[in-house]
Amino acid sequence: MPDVDVLVVGAGPAGAVAARHAKQAARQLDVVLLERDRAVGSPVRCAEGVGHAGLREFADPDGADWVSRRITDVIFQAPDDTEVVLADCGLGWILDRTRFDAHLAAEAAASGAQVLVGAEATGMSRNGDGRWHVRVKERGRDELYRTRIVIGADGVETMVGRWAGLDTRVPARDMESCAQYVLQGIDFNPDAIYLQFSNAIAPGGYAWIFPKAVGVANVGLGLVALKTNGRNAREYLDAWIARRFPNGARTGYTVGGVIVHTTIKKTYADGVMVAGDAAHMINPLSGGGIVNAMKAGRLAGRTAAAAICAGDTSERRLAAYHDAWMQLLGEDHLKYYRIKQALENVDDASFNKLARTVNKIPAAKRTLGRVFTHALIRHPQLIPVAARFFV
Numbered sequence: 001m002p003d004v005d006v007l008v009v010g011a012g013p014a015g016a017v018a019a020r021h022a023k024q025a026a027r028q029l030d031v032v033l034l035e036r037d038r039a040v041g042s043p044v045r046c047a048e049g050v051g052h053a054g055l056r057e058f059a060d061p062d063g064a065d066w067v068s069r070r071i072t073d074v075i076f077q078a079p080d081d082t083e084v085v086l087a088d089c090g091l092g093w094i095l096d097r098t099r100f101d102a103h104l105a106a107e108a109a110a111s112g113a114q115v116l117v118g119a120e121a122t123g124m125s126r127n128g129d130g131r132w133h134v135r136v137k138e139r140g141r142d143e144l145y146r147t148r149i150v151i152g153a154d155g156v157e158t159m160v161g162r163w164a165g166l167d168t169r170v171p172a173r174d175m176e177s178c179a180q181y182v183l184q185g186i187d188f189n190p191d192a193i194y195l196q197f198s199n200a201i202a203p204g205g206y207a208w209i210f211p212k213a214v215g216v217a218n219v220g221l222g223l224v225a226l227k228t229n230g231r232n233a234r235e236y237l238d239a240w241i242a243r244r245f246p247n248g249a250r251t252g253y254t255v256g257g258v259i260v261h262t263t264i265k266k267t268y269a270d271g272v273m274v275a276g277d278a279a280h281m282i283n284p285l286s287g288g289g290i291v292n293a294m295k296a297g298r299l300a301g302r303t304a305a306a307a308i309c310a311g312d313t314s315e316r317r318l319a320a321y322h323d324a325w326m327q328l329l330g331e332d333h334l335k336y337y338r339i340k341q342a343l344e345n346v347d348d349a350s351f352n353k354l355a356r357t358v359n360k361i362p363a364a365k366r367t368l369g370r371v372f373t374h375a376l377i378r379h380p381q382l383i384p385v386a387a388r389f390f391v
């Protein structure tokens, strides 16, 4: 039975960063990173957009082969296609997740963690010796790993959280179903991401165009199934694309779920922490979770190393991980979640009106802050939306 100190389940951004930081914090520890798929980073279920500042905490995008595109503009589109180009929105990047996730896993390996692909955790139980015994299916064989700490970084469909007795259920209204094509031969500004909000196009969510190259983009949408008229995400996407890019060549397709909720109430148990999507650490307003997953992974990895070195892997000790996360981003997500709820009540006609009046602000001064203030002055019906941010 392999005996390890930290077993990380899932080699997405959360898991790879957790493994790397656990090892870097205490070189003497045995850290193993498991990935059930045959290749880290594949298949891609993501639009691949990240902000510069968050990404730079973990990797340098300049000249990196895991970057597809540098983004300088953000364009909001109203339901009637009125465009609002934001000024000063900051730099962003569209990643190549296949390469990016592999890069993060390689960094974990370089720091001394062992990375295993085609290795799926299938169950775990707490043993009398105070360790977790984790069953792993690897190349058709069943192995049992004995470990001091398990880090569950196994994404939206997490099982580690459930096996550890944590409540990882998601209310149906907070689960977005997404569908996305890679479209080629389409016309758009390749330096901008486009976000279109409309209950007719993507009820409860939004539609996006994230450029991968000139003429090539991830084009997708996320919606809340409860709010639809019975059609699924792909049918909504097909209808949108038929109108916007009827001649685009569909060269890739993916579906996936995004949990637009808040962090689960408890992200730890004796000898266990869950991180990233597995703990619902996605920004509930934007649906972005890559940088959040890496930040949570870093906290989990460091907390694991410190706990093992101190000889105390109890849930009392690991609660520090949850507290640190809540201070870092978890509390902010509670506020974003309230805004998301309030925005759900804004209808398409109001969005159209808002876009037209916002465009009266001179382009160079059209920052997010000014748009926000303008919206409240010119459209007082939005004041309750803003108010939810503060209550």
Ligand SMILES: Cc1cc2nc3c(=O)[nH]c(=O)nc-3n(C[C@H](O)[C@H](O)[C@H](O)COP(=O)(O)OP(=O)(O)OC[C@H]3O[C@@H](n4cnc5c(N)ncnc54)[C@H](O)[C@@H]3O)c2cc1C
Binding pocket: 009, 010, 011, 012, 013, 014, 015, 034, 035, 036, 037, 041, 045, 046, 047, 048, 049, 050, 119, 120, 121, 122, 153, 154, 155, 156, 159, 178, 179, 180, 220, 255, 256, 257, 258, 275, 276, 277, 278, 282, 287, 288, 289, 290, 291, 293
């Ligand atoms: C359509 C779509 C578009 C998105 N667009 C964006 C975007 O533009 N920007 C952004 O920031 N976020 C985006 N997201 C969200 C983002 O993809 C996730 O938040 C991010 O990948 C979370 O990282 P993670 O490490 O927590 O989980 P994941 O990246 O899901 O990684 C989990 C890993 O665990 C593995 N695994 C699962 N179970 C087991 C097991 N039992 N044993 C071993 N391995 C296991 C999986 O194979 C997977 O590799 C999008 C999501 C979707 C679905």
